[in-house]
Amino acid sequence: MKIAKVISLLGLLAMTGVLIYGFTAGNFLQDGAQLLSNPWGIVSIVDLYVGFILFSGWIVYREKSLGRAIIWVFFMMVLGFFTGALYTLIALQTSDGDWQRFWMGHRSPEIKARGAYEQAG
Secondary structure (H helix, E strand, O other): HHHHHHHHHHHHHHOOOOOOHHHOOOHHHHHHHHHHHHHHHHHHHHHHHHHHHHHHHHHHHOOOOOOHHHHHHHHHHHOOOHHHHHHHHHHHHOOOOOHHHHHHHHHOOHHHHHHHHHHHO
Protein backbone atom coordinates (compact mmCIF):
# COMPACT_ATOMS: atom_id res chain seq x y z
CA MET A 1 0.00 0.00 0.00
CA LYS A 2 2.98 2.28 0.59
CA ILE A 3 3.91 2.17 -3.10
CA ALA A 4 0.34 3.15 -4.05
CA LYS A 5 0.53 6.11 -1.67
CA VAL A 6 3.84 7.24 -3.18
CA ILE A 7 2.46 6.94 -6.72
CA SER A 8 -0.68 8.87 -5.74
CA LEU A 9 1.37 11.59 -4.07
CA LEU A 10 3.68 11.88 -7.10
CA GLY A 11 0.64 12.10 -9.37
CA LEU A 12 -0.84 14.80 -7.16
CA LEU A 13 2.40 16.79 -7.21
CA ALA A 14 2.79 16.38 -10.99
CA MET A 15 -0.79 17.48 -11.61
CA THR A 16 -0.39 20.45 -9.28
CA GLY A 17 2.70 21.55 -11.18
CA VAL A 18 1.22 21.20 -14.66
CA LEU A 19 -2.05 22.86 -13.67
CA ILE A 20 -0.16 25.85 -12.27
CA TYR A 21 1.96 25.94 -15.42
CA GLY A 22 -1.07 25.67 -17.70
CA PHE A 23 -3.04 28.39 -15.93
CA THR A 24 -0.08 30.80 -15.73
CA ALA A 25 1.60 30.23 -19.10
CA GLY A 26 -1.34 29.24 -21.29
CA ASN A 27 -4.56 30.71 -22.59
CA PHE A 28 -7.31 28.20 -21.79
CA LEU A 29 -9.82 29.38 -24.41
CA GLN A 30 -7.30 29.88 -27.22
CA ASP A 31 -5.39 26.67 -26.53
CA GLY A 32 -8.60 24.70 -26.07
CA ALA A 33 -9.95 25.92 -29.43
CA GLN A 34 -6.69 24.87 -31.08
CA LEU A 35 -6.87 21.44 -29.43
CA LEU A 36 -10.46 20.91 -30.58
CA SER A 37 -9.58 21.86 -34.17
CA ASN A 38 -7.28 18.82 -34.38
CA PRO A 39 -8.84 15.33 -34.83
CA TRP A 40 -6.30 13.81 -32.41
CA GLY A 41 -7.08 16.59 -29.95
CA ILE A 42 -10.72 15.47 -30.02
CA VAL A 43 -9.67 11.83 -29.59
CA SER A 44 -7.55 12.85 -26.59
CA ILE A 45 -10.40 14.79 -24.96
CA VAL A 46 -12.89 11.94 -25.44
CA ASP A 47 -10.32 9.45 -24.11
CA LEU A 48 -9.68 11.67 -21.10
CA TYR A 49 -13.35 12.12 -20.24
CA VAL A 50 -14.11 8.40 -20.63
CA GLY A 51 -11.39 7.87 -18.00
CA PHE A 52 -12.89 10.60 -15.82
CA ILE A 53 -16.33 8.98 -16.04
CA LEU A 54 -14.99 5.51 -15.20
CA PHE A 55 -12.99 6.85 -12.25
CA SER A 56 -16.04 8.84 -11.12
CA GLY A 57 -18.06 5.61 -11.15
CA TRP A 58 -15.63 4.21 -8.57
CA ILE A 59 -16.01 7.36 -6.47
CA VAL A 60 -19.82 7.15 -6.53
CA TYR A 61 -19.68 3.43 -5.69
CA ARG A 62 -17.41 3.78 -2.66
CA GLU A 63 -18.78 7.01 -1.16
CA LYS A 64 -21.49 6.71 1.48
CA SER A 65 -22.85 10.22 0.90
CA LEU A 66 -24.29 11.05 -2.52
CA GLY A 67 -23.60 14.74 -1.87
CA ARG A 68 -19.89 14.08 -1.26
CA ALA A 69 -19.76 11.86 -4.34
CA ILE A 70 -21.29 14.61 -6.49
CA ILE A 71 -18.74 17.14 -5.22
CA TRP A 72 -15.84 14.75 -5.96
CA VAL A 73 -17.22 14.01 -9.45
CA PHE A 74 -17.63 17.71 -10.18
CA PHE A 75 -14.00 18.38 -9.30
CA MET A 76 -12.95 15.30 -11.26
CA MET A 77 -14.58 16.76 -14.38
CA VAL A 78 -13.04 20.21 -13.79
CA LEU A 79 -9.56 19.46 -12.44
CA GLY A 80 -9.08 15.96 -13.86
CA PHE A 81 -6.66 13.55 -12.33
CA PHE A 82 -5.44 16.14 -9.84
CA THR A 83 -8.73 15.26 -8.14
CA GLY A 84 -8.26 11.56 -8.93
CA ALA A 85 -4.81 11.51 -7.33
CA LEU A 86 -6.06 13.40 -4.27
CA TYR A 87 -9.08 11.11 -3.89
CA THR A 88 -6.89 8.02 -4.23
CA LEU A 89 -4.40 9.31 -1.66
CA ILE A 90 -7.19 10.06 0.83
CA ALA A 91 -8.81 6.65 0.20
CA LEU A 92 -5.46 4.93 0.79
CA GLN A 93 -4.87 6.89 4.00
CA THR A 94 -8.31 6.14 5.40
CA SER A 95 -8.38 2.45 4.47
CA ASP A 96 -5.93 1.51 7.26
CA GLY A 97 -3.98 -0.85 4.98
CA ASP A 98 -7.10 -2.81 3.97
CA TRP A 99 -7.29 -3.14 0.19
CA GLN A 100 -10.93 -4.24 0.28
CA ARG A 101 -11.83 -1.13 2.25
CA PHE A 102 -9.78 0.99 -0.17
CA TRP A 103 -11.64 -0.33 -3.23
CA MET A 104 -15.11 -0.68 -1.73
CA GLY A 105 -15.28 2.15 0.81
CA HIS A 106 -18.45 1.98 2.88
CA ARG A 107 -19.51 -1.17 0.99
CA SER A 108 -16.62 -3.27 2.31
CA PRO A 109 -17.76 -6.23 4.46
CA GLU A 110 -15.81 -4.88 7.46
CA ILE A 111 -17.61 -1.52 7.33
CA LYS A 112 -21.00 -3.16 6.73
CA ALA A 113 -20.47 -5.51 9.69
CA ARG A 114 -19.49 -2.59 11.93
CA GLY A 115 -22.60 -0.71 10.84
CA ALA A 116 -24.83 -3.70 11.61
CA TYR A 117 -23.15 -4.05 15.02
CA GLU A 118 -23.67 -0.34 15.81
CA GLN A 119 -27.34 -0.52 14.77
CA ALA A 120 -27.92 -3.57 16.98
CA GLY A 121 -26.23 -1.91 20.01
